[in-house]
Amino acid sequence: MTKFESSVKQIPHSQQSVYNTLSDMSNVQRLKDRLPDGDTGNADMDKVKDKLKNLTFDQDSLSISVEPVGQISMRIIERDEPKTIKFESENSPLSFNFWIQILPVSDNSSKMKLTIDADIPFFAKGMVSKPLQEGIEKIADALAMIPFE
Template identity: 85%
Template sequence: MTKFESSIKQIPHSQQSVYRMLNDLNNVQRLKDRFPEGSTGNADMDKVKDKLQSLSFDHDSLSVSVDPVGQISMRIIERDEPKTIKFESDNSPLSFNFWIQILPVTETSSKMKLTIDADIPFFAKGMVSKPLQEGIEKIADALAMIPFE
């Protein structure tokens, strides 16, 4: 298994608020609804919007189409309120575990780090390591911008 970690992201919301939002994947619908129809005028934001639109989810699982990999699905396998949410791949071309760690900084702020532990074949490691590291960083950036309250 190969581990990829995001940088630590500061979040201007309490640990409990962040956990409460991320704990229920149905809250993704709230994020999808925040984007207007058509282009936002920001290329990076339009990419995030396109990815959100291809998401399907329920309380404990989500699935997204990722180029060039295809459909990636994962489900929550463990919750340790209010500090950790652990996921496991489910019907995905790559076997991995993914977890979100949330720690308090003050009563009204917290910090978050994402980790992926992926089973990458040796021959593919060189091709997927950089995109996975960049991807986990982008996911962490996007999660840090969520209005948690």
Template identity: 60%
Template sequence: LKDRFEQVKDQIPEDKRKEMEKLKDLKFDSDSISITAPMVGEIKMHIIDREEPKTIKFETENSPVPFNFWIQLLPTGEFSCKMKLTIKAELNMFIKGMVKKPLQEGIEKIADALAMIPYQD
């Protein structure tokens, strides 16, 4: 998965290019993900732990609200898996109301990008 982050834009099939337009502000490299969220700005996360092939854990590097984020993968067949993305943040009620929607949108964009990558070689 680490190498796939670097290749994500080149690996998205042509028929998914239209969906990719909504991901234009999502950036990957081998150790980090960054996304621009409405009303929040750029959020950058770097990998703090890898448990191949099932979990990748991220921590915010640049974010108005610190949080952790992880991707969990569960194989369901030889060439398929289920994916779960989770965010953990300590927020008071006022901040939660302001950042819940932008954080959710950011996670959904990351999930969309990961789901579009053809992982078979």
């Protein structure tokens, strides 16, 4: 297994608020609803918008089409309120575990880090390591943008 970690993201909301939002995957709709329509002029934001068009989810799972890997699906397998949400891949080309760690900073702020532990065949490590590291960082950025309440 190969581990990939995002940088720590500061979030101006309480640990409990962040946990409540991220522990229910149907809240991902908030992120999709916040994206502007049309061409934003920001290449990175437009790429995120294109990716989210292929995103499906319910309370406990989400699925997204990622180039060049294909369809990736994961399901929540453990919730440790208010600090950790753990996922496991299902029906995906790569076997992996994914977790979100949320730590309090103050009553009104917290920090978050994402980790992927993937079972990558040796011959594919060179091809997928950089995209996975970049991907986990972009996912962390996107999750930090959600309007937590």
